[in-house]
Amino acid sequence: MLHINSESIEKMESRYQANLFNTISGFKSANLIGTRDKSGNTNLAIFNSVVHIGANPPYLGFILRPTTVERHTYQNIKETGFYTINHVHERFIEKAHQTSAKYAKNVSEFKACGFEEEYLNKFTAPFVKESKIKIGLQFEEEHLVKANDTLLIVGKVLNAYLDxxxxxxxxxxxxxxxxxxxISGLYEYLKPLKLNKFEYAKP
Amino acid sequence: MLHINSESIEKMESRYQANLFNTISGFKSANLIGTRDKSGNTNLAIFNSVVHIGANPPYLGFILRPTTVERHTYQNIKETGFYTINHVHERFIEKAHQTSAKYAKNVSEFKACGFEEEYLNKFTAPFVKESKIKIGLQFEEEHLVKANDTLLIVGKVLNAYLDxxxxxxxxxxxxxxxxxxxISGLYEYLKPLKLNKFEYAKP
Structure with missing residues (x-):
């Protein structure tokens, strides 16, 4: 069994280290976050960090790196207060992955990557028409992780659309x-198959 | 397509709502968090909220509900500063799920659920011997989500053990x-199969 410690981490090549520690947390959710700025320009970006915060009332969180392509998502959320979370399905993983490319602010990943914007019940942020499970959220709060300047963004679920x-x-x-x-790491997409469903556990 | 909104959420039966919003975030990681208090009592609890915070230096986060069984994990982390994150594998999902039961503080889930404590290279928190990927962390910071009093716990990866x-x-x-x-929701365990691996995306 290999032992990785502080000294071996310091000696790692940067991409190797990125791949290792992006896969070590286990499997991740695959979601497209849709936003629109005040002028109506839309943005769509894949996130593998959406996490359950609470069910009653319903809140979801996600982790955002402030200095990458994802800042358009952040700017639009702060500007308008609303965003959508849309599941990534097997049929369109390649297009969904393509939204991680660093497009310019004036380019909409909806158009560039081949997704259709959908506006439902006067909610101002764009949903992804191709997604079977879509969630409309309102920005609730943010927390700056001091260790590395990432942000936890928390939103309240206002709407959900699904069959x-x-x-x-x-x-x-x-x-x-x-x-x-x-998702595993940054590049691999997987289809989970059910192994078992258990009951509420008691001692 | 069903439209869930604030009014229909308010009318939902509480367990129905919990199941719905625990599954709506997408697939989740499956990890056992191991801790030990100052007196040497150990604790082991399953978490489906471990999330990648950073790779260089490596940080992991997880979401913790302050008022549930998981508070032993929190108390021990705050008391000692150290904890372990251990992957859940197909061979032991039933035992791993059993750690979510509300055992008393003086009962170790290692013993109660049939896991073996492992102490490696003087790290004080217990690893799970049965796990093939184990991570030793030092508490770094915590953030209280005001919306519902959950906590984001961030730790720095000091060690990792894997084949x-x-x-x-x-x-x-x-x-x-x-x-x-x-994991999907609170009760379902799945085995992901690789669909595809893409490259770093460019516009």
Missing amino acids: DKLISADGTISLTEAGTVA | DKLISADGTISLTEAGTVA
Whole structure:
């Protein structure tokens, strides 16, 4: 068994280190975040860091690096207060990955990567028409991680759109039936298959 | 397509709402967090919220509900400053899920759920011997999400242990080869299969 420690980390080549520590956290969610600035320019970017914050009331979080392509997402969220989270499905992983490219601010990844903007019930941020599970959120709060200047962005779920056949009687959404994918690291997309479902655990 | 909005959320039965919004974020990582208090009592708890914060230097985060069984994890981290994150693999999902039961403070989930504590290179927090990918961390900072009193806990990776055959030449860890699983919601465990691996995307 290999032992990685502070000394071996210091000696790592930078891309090697990025790949290693981007895969070591386990599988990640795959979501496209859609935004629009005040002038109406839209932005779409893939995020692998969407995380559950709470169910009642419903909140979701995601981690944002302030100095990368994702800052358009941040600027638009701060400017308008609204954004959408849209699941990435098996059918369009290649297009979804392409949204991670560093497009200029005036280029919409919707158009550049082949997604259709969808506006639903007067919500101002664009949903992804191709996505089967879409969520409309309002910015709630942000937290600066001092260690490396990343941000935790927390939003309140205002709307959700999905086929009601995907929801079972207990409220669970079948992500496998929706064809939602998982991500490992920065580049690999996976299709999860159900192993088992357990009950609420008691001692 | 079903439209869920603020009014329909308010009318939802509480378990239904919990299941719905615990599955809507997409697939999640599956990790066991190991801790020990100052008196030497150990604790082990499953978390589905471990998230990548940074690679260089390496940081991981996770979301913690302050009022649930997981508070033993929090108390021990604050008391000692150290903890371990250990991947959950296909072979032991049932045992791993069992650690989510609300055991009393003086009961170690290692013993109660059938895991072996492992102490490596003088690191004071217990690793999970059965896990193929294990990470030793030092508490770095915490952020209170005001919306619902959850906490983001950020730790610095000090050590990692894994079979070097799991690491490819570019630093990527093969989670599928390790048998690491993903989680959907609170109860379902899945085995992800690789669909495709892309390159760094350019416009």
